[in-house]
Amino acid sequence: MFNFKYNRSAFFSVSVLSLIILVLVLASLFYYLVINQVEAGNNSMAVTAELTAQSVMEKVDRNFYERFGDVQAFAFNHLAISTAENDSVVAGTQEFLNTMTAYYVLYDLMMICNSSGKVLAVNTKDKNGHAIGSEHFLNLNMANEEWFKVCTSTEGPKGGAWYSDFTSNPQIGSIYGTKGYGMAFAAPIKNNNGNVVGVWFNYASWKEVTEGIREEAEQNLSKDHKNAFVVMTKSTGEIISTGNHELLGKMLSLNSEKALQNETVIPVSNYIYGLSKSKGAYTFSGKNWITATFIPKEKISWAVFFSKKNMFAVGICLLVLISVVIYIYKFFKKNIISRINELKTLQFQLSEGEIINVNEDSRRSDEFSDMKRSLSKLAKSLQFKSSFADEISKGNLTASLEHTNEKDALGNSLLNMQSQLLVAKQKDNERNWSAEGLAEIASILRSFNLTEELYNKIVKFVVTYLNANQGALFLITEKEEGSVLMLTSCYAYDKKKFIEKELNPDQGLIGQVIVEKQTLYLKEIPVDYVHITSGLGGASPKALLIVPLKVSEQVFGALELASFDEFKPYQIEFAEKLAESIAASLSSIQQTVKTKILLEQLQQQTEEMKSQEEEMRQNMEELSATQEEMIRKEKEYIAKINFLEKQTVKV
Structure with a gap:
């Protein structure tokens, strides 16, 4: 009847000839595609939900892996080892605890216990430097706590550190006026012989560690999906992180590894959701927590379309549509319906993720x-x-x-x-x-006393580890004429440079660093200030880094590094931490030397007092003998006088 060509003009001609019919057909086709698009959209949201859940879980796992490593690093610190081994808080330990609390910001509490469980030291300030009422922890006995038992056991904690599940600590909560939600970490403190001499304990704030990750994910989701949210649960299904605090502590039931039951505290049927189970990170095995992402489903409602007001018109339209469809079905079956079915199949496969x-x-x-x-x-x-x-x-x-x-x-x-x-x-x-670098420098510092060999080892390690080209170590030395800065060691191009150099403590850039107690980093170096020398000649460096050897605001010297390449921020930060470790070791060793000298002086004074006491005893004995002799002679004189008097009377 009609000679149709299957192109755009053919569909335009059909639409002109059958305007009302094609409008209904296109409307039905449009609605059919909308349903599929909604379904595809929901499938896409399912992918988004699962990827978001995976991202949140991976970030949380990596975050707790860092905390897992933090507590081991703290337990390895020489201040912690000295405090636990001596059963007494050594100089610098309290400041170190407060400094680490402020630096890492996410810890509410840090403690050092001795080998019997007694709390020796605890941070007294929070992350903002404000004093907190934590002194009541001192001298408490933690020997019965799980973390202490595991860390002091023969086999020790798996992976090097102990960690808890999500928990609530009322004692810590009372300090900060919170419910004390968080996660605890502990690691054994071992001396140089590998013996456990104490335990380091950290308590990470739940809000600081996890809430930011979950809230960031929700904010990103809300840009495209209004009212989407994320929750975290324990392995048991107990909700431990959510923006809706009424859900906190309630159970989210798992029907299978990837499905939730409808009869839960969240109306699951109204949402597209994705689940991700904790797999841990590296040596941190995790606690099998679950992250669930919920995105409201896209829905199409037939209620308005089939309302009483529109039922008559809808019925007429359906009758007309059915009549027309029956009439033209055979004609379009091979060319349109088959192609629609093909598109439907393809679209269904894509919506299923194939x-x-x-x-x-x-x-x-x-x-x-x-x-x-x-x-x-x-x-x-x-x-x-x-x-x-x-x-x-x-x-x-x-x-x-x-x-x-x-x-x-x-x-x-x-x-x-x-x-x-x-x-x-x-x-x-x-x-x-x-x-790794801090661990290596700690090993070097433990292996040597204050000798030229130690200074050379330090400078060589720093220059090599930072890929610098030249380094020098200046130490404050006391002389009869006053304090001076001595160039203790200089190292360049894998060869030690034996250069003697002496400066006033306030002289030049190094003196500026000593006086101000601040790191100096220059990328524009004064002419002829320093040259990098080798067998190939000399050249001016592009970057100069001078770091004070400072601990507890006391400066022992400075470390100067020169390089043809600029130092990165994390390298500068590492150099500052390394300088602090060197300064702490210098302080400890110098204090030990001073103590030894004082003991020798005290012993010498004791010997002198004993000698003086013996001399006084001998003098007393001589004096006593002299007195006895005088008394004897006095009696003889008196007797002679009495005899002479009697002779005189007789005469």
């Missing part, structure tokens, strides 16, 4: 072909994203994702995730690098 290949029909140029090309583009895009996600999961954080644009929300989210993972990995590498 990675498929869509063959484009280049011979046609109509709406169906356009939709098929769009589905083909979507399928290829999902394939690229799936491959990209697989590479990221394998640890290949440098994988590239092509065919993305500003409107590609999922692609941009994956790229953002990759960027955040790269930043996190870089920070992890920097922290590990710093921790």
Whole structure:
């Protein structure tokens, strides 16, 4: 009857000839596609929900892995070892506890216990430097606490440190006026012989450690999904982190590893949700916590469409539509319905998350072909994203994702995730690098006394570890004419430079650092200030770093580093921590030397007093003998006088 060509003009002609019919058909087709789009949208939200849950869980695990490493690093500190081993708080320990609390900001409490469980030291200030009422912890006995028993046991804690599940500590809560929610960590303090001499205990604030991660995820979700939220639970299903405080402590029931029961405190049927179980991070095995992300479902309501007011019109339209569909069904069956079914199948496969290949029909140029090309583009895009996600999961954080644009929300989210993972990995590498360096310098400091060999070892290690080109160690030395800065050791190009140099404590850049007690970093170095020398000649460096050897506001000297490359912020921070460790060791060793000298002086004075006492005893004995002799002679004289008097009377 009609000679149709299946292109855009053909559909336009049909729409003109059958305006009312095609409007109804297109409306039905539109609604059909809307349902599928909503379904696809919900599926996409399911992917987003699961990726968000995974991201939150991974961040929390990595965060607690850092806390897991923190407590071990603190327990390795020489101040903690000296305090626990001597059963007495050594100089600098209290300031170290308060400084670490302020530096790490997320710890509510830090404690050092001796080998019997007695609390020797505790931080007395919070992260803002304000005094807190923590002194009542001192002298308490923690021997019956699980963390103390595990850390002092023969096998010790798994992975080097003990950690708790989500918990509430009323004692700590009373200090801060909170419920004391948090997570505890503990590690054994071992001396140089490897014997456990005490335990270091940290209590991390739950709000500082986890709430920020969850809130950030909710904020990112709310940009595209209003009323979306994230909760965290224990392995038992007890909710431990949520923006709705009424849900805190209630149970979220798991029906299976990836599904929730409808009969829970959250109406699960109203949301698209994603679950992620804690897998730990590195040596931190985690507590099998679960993160659940909830995004409100997209819904289409038929209630208004089929209201009483519209029922008559809807019925007439349906009768007309059914009549027309029956009339034209056979004609369009092979050319339109079959293609719709094909699109439906492809769309259903994509909505189910399948990675498929869509063959484009280049011979046609109509709406169906356009939709098929769009589905083909979507399928290829999902394939690229799936491959990209697989590479990221394998640890290949440098994988590239092509065919993305500003409107590609999922692609941009994956790229953002990759960027955040790269930043996190870089920070992890920097922290590990710093921790290893501090551990190595601690080993060097424990291995030598205050000798030239120790100073040379220190300078060589610092220059090598920071990839600098030259370094020098200046120490404040007392002489008869006053204090001077002595160049104790200089190292460059893997060869020790034997250079004697003596400065006044306030002379030049080094003197400025000593007086101000602040690190000096220059990228524009004064002419002829310093040259980097080697067998190839000399040249001016591009960066100069001078760090004071300072502990408890007492300066022992300065460490000067020169390099052809600029120092990065984390390297400068590491150099400052390293300088503090060196200064602490110098302070400790000097104090030991002073104590030894005082003991020798006291012993000498005791010997002198004993000698004087013996001399006085001998003098007393001689004096007593002299007195007895005088008394005897006096009696003889008196007797002679009496005899003479009697003779005189007789005469």
